[in-house]
Amino acid sequence: xxxxxxxxxxxxxxxxxxxxxxxxxxxxxxxxxxxxxxxxxxxxxxxxxxxxxxxxxxxxxxxxxxxxxxxxxxxxxxxxxxxxxxxxxxxxxxxxxxxxxxxxxxxxx
Numbered sequence: 001x002x003x004x005x006x007x008x009x010x011x012x013x014x015x016x017x018x019x020x021x022x023x024x025x026x027x028x029x030x031x032x033x034x035x036x037x038x039x040x041x042x043x044x045x046x047x048x049x050x051x052x053x054x055x056x057x058x059x060x061x062x063x064x065x066x067x068x069x070x071x072x073x074x075x076x077x078x079x080x081x082x083x084x085x086x087x088x089x090x091x092x093x094x095x096x097x098x099x100x101x102x103x104x105x106x107x108x109x
């Protein structure tokens with residue numbers, strides 16, 4: 001019985017990760033994570049944002065709105081668009097990502 005429960009949790013965690021990747025690609029573009037400066041020109045921070053999403057409890061700032069086993073972290077890198085990461089504390093992984101507009105709408109519930 002224990003093996004079956006572990007397998008279900010692993011499958012659920014894989015599905016959460018798949019959903020995070022799909023939601024990230026759907027809700028954000030490369031321009032959202034690009035900054036311009038006179039010294040460096042155009043710099044893309046997408047890889048750093050993805051790394052911060054994976055490490056949201058350490059790299060992000062805890063914000064209000066999480067319920068139960070879910071916490072919400074705000075992740076920003078340099079002057080890029082903020083990403084709100086819904087983190088499952090039981091599975092210890094990201095569940096989904098939200099834009100700023102989606103997060104403000106969820107606060108109104």
